[in-house]
Amino acid sequence: MRNIIALVLVSFITFSCSSDKKMGNMIITGQIKGLKKGTLYLQKMKDTVIVSVDSLQLLGDDRFTLTDNVDSPVMYYLTFDGNTQPKKIMFFGEKGNITIDDNVENFGVNPTITGSLNQAIMTNFNEIDNQFKSKRLDFIAKELEARSKNDTIKVDSLAKAFNQLIRRRFLFATNFAVSNSDSEVAPYIALTELYDANLYLLDTINNSLSEKVKNSDYGKRLNKFVNEIKEAEKKKDE
Template sequence: MKYSSITLFALFLIVACNKKEAPGNLHITGNVKGLKKGTLYIQKIVDTSLVAIDTIAIDGNSNFESDLDIKSPEMYYLFLDRGVTNSLDNNLRFFAEEGNIKIETSLDYFNSDAKITGSKNQEKYEEYRKIISRFNDDNLSLMELKFKAFKNGDTKATDSIEAKQNANLKRRYLYSTNFALNNKDYEVAPYIALTEISDINLKYLDTIQKMMTPKVAQSLYGKKLTAFYKERKKLEVK
């Protein structure tokens, strides 16, 4: 009886230790081609600031990995500390979710070379950004034309270009709204509503937050969107 008790106690300790040492539900692997020495930080936004949740030292081997616990799909950031500059190309965003995510990129083109696999929300977000970039490019071209027209004192042309800018913005907002509605079963939907079209007409935000699936509605961004909608509605009623 005494032997059995000791055996059970030992077994309990082993199980407890295994539980303590078990990896998180998010496993990230990757490679930064050309990186010989530096530090990678996996970050997320807490309140309004980027906070590091893991630090990875690179010394000779450009491969990296990280095990994290994630409660809900969330936008994370892979920050590269080159030790010499803090350019915008040092921060790579990716939509993290439970499972295995692989990030492959290069030292020279940290953002543009990035290939991220293993996250369905990331796939959807990349699909969205591909179309949105066209609206952004069109707006930049119109801004350049508008500046030239203004410089030449051509009021008629300036007004015409401004009208085109407004139309382009409306199309951008319409696309973002439709994308969120068509992807209501992914957490990327409320994220886009919060980060891209938060100032859109309240009725559209209402539709998006009502159309979310129960799972998405209970996610981090789902809850944030519902709270944001209620706050905006309260303010507009006043």
């Protein structure tokens, strides 16, 4: 009887703590099928460090609720540790309710994410960009084979074709960002996928951003990045 009372008391305390949890303006709910034991973390980048903003210990229940306050949409990470190696799901967090469903065996490979408009746009970008990445891997494999055979003509030919592929990818990313200039995805793509592109492409994206996006976290970072490049180029010309 004493054990039963103790168990009920623990359950009541756990329920009370969960109920008293203060929810932010972004609420992440979902299910990670097969994840029966481990800690689930909601993380984001702060300055240059990834920090945890919420966490939940799962013991027998694979459903979860995590939360944070979002000032402007930014990339978040859903990670867990337990009996497996750390894995993660990257997604655009924003105000509102977001649902993430996945399974523990292929965690992060193909999660279902709904409720985030920015994430839907990012997914569209990744679907096409992954094709460029796949072709790039093919080029690398062919180049290694050509080099192993000392086929310099093939190596030169592949190098030219590879450079053309990179230019097409840069143009695709730029056009995609400009076409979605009212989304925080646009400056994010510029900062993460076009950081080594020429200034003209970066400046084109920066100038296309809506006022809302310009004032967002990624919008401000992109503007600072572009201005730093311009200043550096001015100093070279002096």
